[in-house]
Amino acid sequence: MSALEAWRAIPQTQEIVDYFRGIFDIIGVTIEETGEQLTIAIEESRILIKEGLPAKPDFIVPLKWENVENMVSHSKYGKIEAHESWRIVSVLFTSLTQATLYNPIMASDIGRRISRVEDLAHVYLIAPGGHEATCHTLAYLKKQWLVIPGLYGKPKRTFRITAEESIEYQRRAFRAIKKNSFNEWWRFSRWYKSWRKTVSVKH
Known part of the structure; x- marks a missing residue:
């Protein structure tokens, strides 16, 4: 088959x-x-x-x-139940995140500074129950984002997110990319800074 x-x-x-x-x-x-x-x-x-x-x-x-x-x-x-959702997002996470961050606005210094995004972060995609996690490193190098499976370097911020929170982020970012207007990017930036407080810790 x-x-x-x-x-x-x-x-x-x-x-x-x-x-x-x-x-x-x-x-x-x-x-x-x-x-x-x-x-x-x-x-x-x-x-x-x-x-x-x-x-x-x-x-x-x-x-x-x-x-x-x-x-x-x-x-x-x-x-799709909660654990199945986590497994699906675990598979798609790298490609989804890379595609989003490769957008010229997301990858630009201006866009990164407007949203106050650190240049090195660790992301834990937490399974229901909290006993498993898929881990990635987000690194901003030479004006582009790298999404690397595993944890590398000393992060400036650590995210711990569920599959549902990851999906919400992707939907918000994808909508901003599709509409690609100043107002939409501004709304996304404001939402992101508020959302980030609930799912991450700055070091």
Whole structure:
């Protein structure tokens, strides 16, 4: 079975569609073991999955076959529970964050200073119950952001966020990127500074 066939078999309930809505509009997915290249697009009441990469994806997500199987397992009943949500976000976190931070405004010194974003941070994506975490390092070097799996360096800020908080951040950032207006970026900056106080500690 291909990834295309496996994912098309997932029940497309409104809950599944709404879970991904606002996180992205259209992405490309590559599967390491099979070499498959897929397009995933959020439509009004369904998720379109087809062969080939989109011409203008919001971002590209490289996956392994185990991620394909896990996605099927996590959503096979047409809904996504809290622990399944954490596992999904754990897989998508690096690509989502990189794509967001690669935006010219997010990557600029001006944008970083307006939001008062530190140039080295550790991020813990906490599983329900708090016994597991996926960890990443965010580093700003040579006017670009690096999102590195694992923890490196001495952070200036440490984030501890749940899957739901990560999704909220992505939706807010993605909306600002899509609208790309001064007012929208200003709203995002104000929201981010308030949100950051609830999920992080400055060192």
